[in-house]
Every structure is written in C-alpha cells, then in structure tokens.
Amino acid sequence: MLIHDARRAAVAEFAGTALLLIAVVGSGIMAERLFVEQAGLALLANAIATGGALIALILAFGPISGAQFNPVVTLAAVLRREMRWPRALAYMAAQVTGTIVGVWLAHGMFALPILQLGIKPREGGAQWLAEAIATFGLLAVIFGCRAQGRPAVAYAVGAYITGAYWFTSSTSFANPAVTLARALTTSFAGIRPEDVAPFCLAQCVGGVAAVSLFAWFERRAD
Structure with missing residues (x-):
C-alpha cells in the first residue's frame, strides 16, 4: 500500500480533487450548452456526472491516499485520531490547490476564459442548513460504510452526492475546497465569492456533528 508515502498521498489528493472539479465544472458547462433554459435537465446531468466521477476517483486513488478529496x-480523520496534523495540512493544501487547477482545466477544455469569479448567488439560512446536512450525511455515509471496504464507500459516496444534488437546496457542495474553487467559475456550478465563507462554516459544523455522533456510536458498541 502506498498510503504510507506522504508525498505520493498528497499528489494523489491533488490529482483526485483536480479531476473531481473537472467533472463538476466541465459537466456543468456541457449541461448548460446542451440543455438551454432547462435547468432541471442540466442539474440532472451535472449530478450524474459528478456521482459517477466520484466513484471512479475514490476507487482509483483510494489505495494511495484514502481518496479524501475534502478538507x-x-x-474528521484528525479528530478521530486517524491522521496527524502535518499530513492533514499537506492533504488540505493539495485538495485546495487541486480544485482550483481543476476549474481552470475545465475552462480550458471548453475554450472559456481561465480566470473568472462566480456570479451565482447562493445565500441564506436555508442553504447554510442544507450544506450542514449535506456534509453531515456525507461523513455519515463514509463512516458507516468503511467497514465494508473501499468499493462500498466509493459507490455509497457517489450515490449519496448524486442524490444530495437534488434533496438539498444548495445542491450539496459538502466540501470547502470544492466551494472555494466553484467561486472561480461563472458556469452552472458556480457560487459568488462572498457566499463561500458561510458555506464552508456550515460544512464544518455538519462534519463535526457527524464525527461526534459516530464517536458516540462507537463508544456504545464497545
């Protein structure tokens, strides 16, 4: 297992998050072009592409880094004492950098200006609550499925994110690095830069809540 090699693991996190954002933003751009003024069909295409890419990327990069792709x-791995801060910070830096590069590469593929700032408003208590719930659910799926092995986690996470695009009012960003990167595109998947911080805070709240709940579950099971 290469997961013990910190350098390879960080590069895997960079590559995986870059490809994830290429899938998110690229499929959003393609959907906008194919389904003009049909937001529902565009969202469906965006959700399916993202969920499918997540499954493949987790299976591909999981043996190298654990395929976290999400600060x-x-x-959560640090809070659960599964990872120390030095490696965690390297992962987070790779994730944020990877998502930004992924957005730029998606723009390049579709011959769009590389440097953009999001213009789509995503604000308000309902969307912040949605992000907390989306992130709580994502971590719950990961924690709950890990005992069944990486393939189970990959398929469960892909299915969950595909569904959460539809059952959350925010379309389930559930990832601070993804949220930041999506502020760098004016495409279907974008978000205004001023809306990023509340989304990220809500995501952290949801993540900590999931860690706390599963810590309690595991104490009760002992």
Missing part, C-alpha cells in the same frame, strides 16, 4: 473529511 472536512481530512479534519
């Missing part, structure tokens, strides 16, 4: 998942 909240990495923070």
